[in-house]
Amino acid sequence: MTRIDDVARAAGVSTATVSRALRGLPMVSEKTRRRVLDAAARLGYIASPSASRLAGGRTGCVGVVVPRITRWFFSTVVEAAEESLHEAGYDVLLFNLGGSEQARLKLLHTGALRQRVDAVMMISMPLLAEDFAAVSRLELPGVTVSSGTPVPGWPSVRIDDVAAARDAVEHLIGLGHTRIARICGKSSDELAFTTHVDRQDGYHAALRGAGIRPDPALEVEGALDLAGGVAATEELLRRGVPFSAIYAICDEAAMGALTALRRHGLRVPEDVSLVGIDDHDLAPAIGLTTVAQPAAEQGRRAVETLLSPTVPDGAVLLPTRLIIRESTAAPRSTLE
Amino acid sequence: MTRIDDVARAAGVSTATVSRALRGLPMVSEKTRRRVLDAAARLGYIASPSASRLAGGRTGCVGVVVPRITRWFFSTVVEAAEESLHEAGYDVLLFNLGGSEQARLKLLHTGALRQRVDAVMMISMPLLAEDFAAVSRLELPGVTVSSGTPVPGWPSVRIDDVAAARDAVEHLIGLGHTRIARICGKSSDELAFTTHVDRQDGYHAALRGAGIRPDPALEVEGALDLAGGVAATEELLRRGVPFSAIYAICDEAAMGALTALRRHGLRVPEDVSLVGIDDHDLAPAIGLTTVAQPAAEQGRRAVETLLSPTVPDGAVLLPTRLIIRESTAAPRSTLE
DNA sequence: CTGAAAGCGCTTACAG
DNA sequence: CTGAAAGCGCTTACAG
Numbered sequence: 001m002t003r004i005d006d007v008a009r010a011a012g013v014s015t016a017t018v019s020r021a022l023r024g025l026p027m028v029s030e031k032t033r034r035r036v037l038d039a040a041a042r043l044g045y046i047a048s049p050s051a052s053r054l055a056g057g058r059t060g061c062v063g064v065v066v067p068r069i070t071r072w073f074f075s076t077v078v079e080a081a082e083e084s085l086h087e088a089g090y091d092v093l094l095f096n097l098g099g100s101e102q103a104r105l106k107l108l109h110t111g112a113l114r115q116r117v118d119a120v121m122m123i124s125m126p127l128l129a130e131d132f133a134a135v136s137r138l139e140l141p142g143v144t145v146s147s148g149t150p151v152p153g154w155p156s157v158r159i160d161d162v163a164a165a166r167d168a169v170e171h172l173i174g175l176g177h178t179r180i181a182r183i184c185g186k187s188s189d190e191l192a193f194t195t196h197v198d199r200q201d202g203y204h205a206a207l208r209g210a211g212i213r214p215d216p217a218l219e220v221e222g223a224l225d226l227a228g229g230v231a232a233t234e235e236l237l238r239r240g241v242p243f244s245a246i247y248a249i250c251d252e253a254a255m256g257a258l259t260a261l262r263r264h265g266l267r268v269p270e271d272v273s274l275v276g277i278d279d280h281d282l283a284p285a286i287g288l289t290t291v292a293q294p295a296a297e298q299g300r301r302a303v304e305t306l307l308s309p310t311v312p313d314g315a316v317l318l319p320t321r322l323i324i325r326e327s328t329a330a331p332r333s334t335l336e
Numbered sequence: 337m338t339r340i341d342d343v344a345r346a347a348g349v350s351t352a353t354v355s356r357a358l359r360g361l362p363m364v365s366e367k368t369r370r371r372v373l374d375a376a377a378r379l380g381y382i383a384s385p386s387a388s389r390l391a392g393g394r395t396g397c398v399g400v401v402v403p404r405i406t407r408w409f410f411s412t413v414v415e416a417a418e419e420s421l422h423e424a425g426y427d428v429l430l431f432n433l434g435g436s437e438q439a440r441l442k443l444l445h446t447g448a449l450r451q452r453v454d455a456v457m458m459i460s461m462p463l464l465a466e467d468f469a470a471v472s473r474l475e476l477p478g479v480t481v482s483s484g485t486p487v488p489g490w491p492s493v494r495i496d497d498v499a500a501a502r503d504a505v506e507h508l509i510g511l512g513h514t515r516i517a518r519i520c521g522k523s524s525d526e527l528a529f530t531t532h533v534d535r536q537d538g539y540h541a542a543l544r545g546a547g548i549r550p551d552p553a554l555e556v557e558g559a560l561d562l563a564g565g566v567a568a569t570e571e572l573l574r575r576g577v578p579f580s581a582i583y584a585i586c587d588e589a590a591m592g593a594l595t596a597l598r599r600h601g602l603r604v605p606e607d608v609s610l611v612g613i614d615d616h617d618l619a620p621a622i623g624l625t626t627v628a629q630p631a632a633e634q635g636r637r638a639v640e641t642l643l644s645p646t647v648p649d650g651a652v653l654l655p656t657r658l659i660i661r662e663s664t665a666a667p668r669s670t671l672e
Numbered sequence: 673c674t675g676a677a678a679g680c681g682c683t684t685a686c687a688g
Numbered sequence: 689c690t691g692a693a694a695g696c697g698c699t700t701a702c703a704g
Contacts, residue, residue: 001451003697014675019699029673046447050395051697053386054680064430069415070617075406082405082432086439091452094400094430096418103422111382115337116427226621259621281406282618285562285595339681350691355683365689387681390696 002043010039022047062306063117065095065107067124071225072252072280073295077123077145080299088307093117108134119306121145124195143306145298146195150315157302157316161195164291164320165202166209168275169247171289171322173210176330177245177273180207183232183257184249185224199249199277217241222253229256237264244331245273251280251290258286258327269329279323287326294318338379346375358383398642399453401431401443403460407561408588408616409631413459413481416635424643429453444470455642457481460531479642481634482531486651493638493652497531500627500656501538502545504611505583507625507658509546511666513581513609516543519568519593520585521560535585535613553577558589565592573600580667581609587616587626594622594663605665615659623662630654 007022008015013032021028021036028036039045053059062085066074078094085092093116097103106112108131113120120142127135127149135142135151144156172180182203185196207214217239222232229248233256236243246261248254254276261272268274276283279292301316344351349368357364357372364372375381389395398421402410414430421428429452433439442448444467449456456478463471463485471478471487480492508516518539521532543550553575558568565584569592572579582597584590590612597608604610612619615628637652 005697015698016676016700017674020674023699027673032673046450048390048451048697050386050389050451051680052699054384054390054682055697055699057680057699059386061429069405069418070408070411072406075411078430079405079432079434082430083434083439086431092430093397094414094418094428095422096415098415098419103419114382115384115386226618230621255618255621282562282591285566285591286622341681351682352684352692353690356690359683363689368689384681387696388683390698391681391683393683393696 002045004045004047006043007036007039007045010043011036019047059116059118060089061091061093061117062303063093063095063113063120065097065120065122065125067097068099069094069096073146073250073278073293074123076295077299077302080296081121081145081303082299084300084303088303090118113138113140119143121302121306122147122151125149127151141306143302145302149194155305155314155316157298157305157318159293159298159318159320161198162202162205164277164293165199165247165249166206167202167320167322168277168291169203169206170209171324172245172247172273172275172328173206173212175245175273175328178210178212179215179218179241179243179331180212180245180247181218181220181236181243182247182249183220183222183229183236183253185228185253186221196249203247215241218243222256224250225252226256226259229253229258230260231256233257233260243272245275245328248274248276251276251278251283251288254288254290254327255280255282255286258288268327270332273328273331275328277320283323284325289325289328290323291320292323293320338381340381340383342379343372343375343381346379347372355383395452395454396425397427397429397453398639399429399431399449399456401433401456401458401461403433404435405430405432409482409586409614409629410459412631413635413638416632417457417481417639418635420636420639424639426454449474449476455479457638457642458483458487461485463487477642479638481638485530491641491650491652493634493641493654495629495634495654495656497534498538498541500613500629501535501583501585502542503538503656503658504613504627505539505542506545507660507664508581508583508609508611509542509548511581511609511664513667514546514548515551515554515577515579515581515667516548517554517556517572517579517582518585519556519558519565519572519582519589521564521589522557532585539583551577554579558592560586561588562592562595565589565594566596567592569593569596579608581611581664584610584612587612587614587619587624590624590626590663591616591618591622594624604663606668609664609667611664613656619659620661625661625664626659627656628659629656 004015004018008018018036021033069075082092095107120140123145142154144154146158147156150156204214220232220235222228246257248257254274266272276288276290279290283290340351340354344354354372357369405411418428431443456476459481478490480490482494483492486492540550556568556571558564582593584593590610602608612626615626619626
């Protein structure tokens with residue numbers, strides 16, 4: 001392993017100069033820099049990250065915290081963020097909570113992040129009142145994506161969840177639906193916080209805006225994934241209340257709904273219209289009408305915001321857009 | 337930030353003793369250890385990773401390299417591996433290639449991994465002849481998952497891809513199909529190496545075993561994802577060759593095939609039977625018959641193998657299993 | 673623009 | 689079982 005002294009000796013300069021030259025600092029003559037660069041290349045020198053970190057105080061790492069990397073939204077945000085981070089010269093430390101409360105607590109209340117990262121990006125991280133102290137004890141810059149709970153001093157990147165849900169439901173209303181079911185995540189889930197509540201509010205707002213009185217019998221909690229969508233839809237059907245459309249809190253839940261409906265011999269959209277939120281990779285494949293949110297863009301913007309904090313505390317709101325596909329149509333009753 | 341001296345002072349011992357006590361090393365009396373632990377806890381002491389790394393030579397990090405974190409198989413392997421790694425006290429550095437050849441080269445031929453990790457886990461990493469030197473120059477222990485190309489000295493964890501493909505195709509043959517199309521990834525793709533070839537071999541072996549002569553007109557390359565499955569199936573239909581079943585190299589491609597078939601008014605399984613490989617999360621939802629492979633288990637076993645190398649060079653082969661759902665049935669011709 | 677030297681905060685032989 | 693001291697390989701004031 002060649003060290004900085006080897007390079008210094010080969011280039012005939014001090015280690016301080018090697019350090020400066022290699023990091024592109026000013027205060028090095030062009031001639032010297034070239035000599036150092038040559039020597040370093042020739043020797044295949046790479047500075048020891050541990051040593052640089054200890055001496056320089058910067059880790060060159062960013063911690064990316066995500067509830068479940070297996071979910072479309074999260075993996076898409078992480079992929080985009082990772083690319084931007086690497087481009088900016090940072091390594092990314094992945095913390096996947098796996099939906100476990102224990103992992104969340106460990107991350108927050110153990111030194112898992114202390115001195116390991118220069119900054120933190122938290123995606124859809126639910127933070128309870130007692131967690132804020134832990135986060136601020138980190139004394140780290142950070143950014144939240146699709147938060148969750150805004151962290152004081154950290155910018156946040158997200159969409160307007162109220163509007164997204166409203167758009168989805170208003171689309172159904174526009175088609176003539178009035179009995180619109182809602183399937184959503186459990187309140188205890190990872191997205192349970194503002195996202196959950198906001199999308200619920202959007203649903204209610206749309207209904208009220210059209211003079212439709214929300215019916216609790218049409219709203220059912222499941223999980224946020226496919227299985228949850230199936231279960232919620234089964235429960236809905238079990239209740240026996242009439243409905244002509246389903247609004248799902250996310251596309252994965254919508255896919256679950258689609259599955260459950262088909263199992264019961266119900267056709268989409270002939271018997272039931274279905275709309276989700278996300279624009280999941282598979283949404284075009286199954287013809288799902290949805291409100292698209294820019295997942296990758298949120299990841300990129302989060303990194304950008306983290307690295308050049310122009311909006312210290314502000315929120316970056318990214319646009320969503322309704323994409324009408326084949327899963328929604330006018331209800332049969334209005335056709336009859 | 338409290339340092340090791342602070343703890344040493346508070347406990348009335350030397351820093352060497354603090355270091356030993358905190359890391360659970362032997363050669364520390366129980367009484368002293370308790371005193372140190374108390375002091376550390378009281379002061380909220382956490383050892384500086386940079387300093388430990390520099391002094392100790394271990395980074396406590398494992399690099400996880402993956403072609404595309406957004407794909408089902410990869411995110412599932414990573415989730416499981418990440419959990420095991422964190423349990424074992426390692427941080428995970430994520431390297432998502434994003435399907436870019438440039439990222440692959442940068443990772444291999446730059447110091448991206450040098451001195452940053454204690455070990456490497458490469459998932460479905462395509463390695464060309466010229467890459468091996470770069471990998472061995474890393475001088476790091478490693479493991480490959482679903483390789484790809486086996487790396488000398490690194491154990492590998494995977495399934496028997498030949499058998500998986502054979503099982504899928506034999507299932508179709510058992511139902512009476514003889515015109516079985518194959519849609520697969522491009523040879524230039526991430527899984528292009530052994531996985532691609534093995535599954536191709538399995539398909540051919542199954543056909544030959546049944547006395548069916550492979551027809552090149554029935555085999556079409558696409559991408560490995562949904563869009564690729566759509567495109568490949570469109571191409572297949574465009575060719576106008578008769579077929580009653582499709583074997584897809586992975587479930588995501590199968591979902592693409594399903595989409596394309598539906599668009600063309602073809603029903604599954606009435607008009608066309610469809611089988612994939614994976615048992616993707618969404619496979620049950622769409623009733624896809626598939627050969628299940630244990631993705632999470634591969635992630636866990638890889639970590640296990642990496643951390644306690646009992647099989648220095650050997651391959652861990654995990655079992656697959658055919659899961660029959662609604663996407664496969666006897667061909668109509670045999671029913672007529 | 674360049675160098676000598678201290679220091680970052682640990683771990684590890686080496687003694688005892 | 690415990691401690692004094694060197695050393696890990698850089699970066700950073702401080703001089704010049």
